[in-house]
Amino acid sequence: MVAHPDDADFGCAGTSAKFSDAGIDVTLLVVTRGEQGGLPTADPSQLPTLREAEQRAASAHLGITDVRFLDGYRDGWVEPTFDLQRDVVRVIRDVRPQRVLAQSPKRSYERIHGSHPDHLAAGEAVVRACYPAAENPFAWPEMIEEGLDPWHVGEIWLMADPDATHAVDTTDVFPRKVAALMEHSSQTGHREDLEKFLREWAGRTATRLGLAEGRLAEAFAVVPVN
Template identity: 55%
Template sequence: MRTDVERALVVTAHPDDVDFGAAGTVAAWTAAGIEVTYCICTSGDAGGYDNTPRAAMGPLREAEQRAAAAAVGVRDVRFLRYPDGRLTPSIELRRDISREIRRVRPHRVLTQSPEIYWSRLGVSHPDHRAAGEAALAAVYPDARNPFAHPELLADEGLEAWTVGELWVMGAPDERIDHAVDVTDTFDRKIAALREHRSQTSHMDDLESRLRGMTRRWAQRFDFPGNRLAEAFQVITIG
């Protein structure tokens, strides 16, 4: 793992995705002084479990995500506002994520897996896979190539930027090669998820379920005692 990371960009499909998959890790990063920015591709307007009017759902979930981000030390949250449930890894999405990479100039990007995780299919929502595929293309080759999306440089003055490290959450088990101890930040992860009231207020077992999952990852990576962990596929990019 790189030890010189100062800035990180998180790219996900929906509000709450990062909090289910990596909020403990993000809290550890911000506590270590890493500046983290969120780029959320949709506003989650197709989500929810109650009678909230559809027109109100997107703004509500954006507000929830900002509050959840604050719970783990993230202040910069950006929404691309693509339609929820219809996300594709289009050239336009690749361009828009490349824009955020060039703006933020992160040393590390965290995103979702573009692969199908057959044993936990809920992780592989089509929007998740689309966000992951587009983010991967933005990391390599788009954002680093000054001739890709030339309008970003010509019209917006955004110079090419090379990301050195890609972290993938929700990857199939055989891809997972790194775990982060989140024992000390687990409570902040739960606090972040509780801010997503439109998505989690009906989950009476939320904390116990996530505690069990993070404990299993810690055991798989031979962490001592009753530690908790979040796990990722990490790719170093030359």
């Protein structure tokens, strides 16, 4: 669950591909359609449709066929409102995931790009939705009448978290991460160094978390929901 198209592919494309390869069903939920993200020459009226299409194409490289977008949330204006929490709870109760990957609600001043305000807000809304709202029968009880019974999420994995200690070795699926991000041409089409940038970033992550030399990784803070 992320704020914008391409957020999940930067943060966890390799991990998502490994989950899919292992037979795990993966659902991607995107809060906005990223209408404030584009080159200066972009037509803002076309960006929502374009970026949604880019995300669906990117997800196909990772084995993700269930891609969902929320309605009514503006890129650049995301806040962890009760409306957003309710909409996330509805998806959680529908999908019934054992594990939720989300953006960290903690700001990192070492890498401010990962702490975009929308990312922080989306992460906070997801954490609040996972606990306690999704499993609380008294939170939006009308959902039970819709057939969306309370659901307990087992754990939350936070991307871009300053205290991330869990590494997923993504070396073998790295080409698919690159392919996914190349589908986001409105965001990455101008970057001839995209693969180099991603490889160096993943290499630093792997080294920091103790993987063998030459390995690539994505990092998460794992939060058990007891």
